[in-house]
Amino acid sequence: MTVSSYTKMLKQLKAKPEILKRYLKHNKPKPRKFGKGTKQCEECGNTRGLISKYGIKMCRRCFRDSAEKLGFKKYS
Secondary structure (H helix, E strand, C coil), rough: CCHHHHHHHHHHHHCCCHHHHHHHHHHCCCCCCCCCCCCCCCCCCCCCCEEEECCCCCHHHHHHHHHHHHHCCCCC
């Protein structure tokens, strides 16, 4: 279940508190403490290809776009 469908269901079930309570018991996303779901790109939110060295916390695609602004140089 994606986060967007989870929030859509919450909006629909606001008027029905009993069903909402049961829905949240079984379908609420877990808070992650470790693993792939905890780290994501700060610009686009992607969890794949993450560069976390030097505290960059960007995916490789966003890093290529903003590498020069961050002070990295490309050597040929």
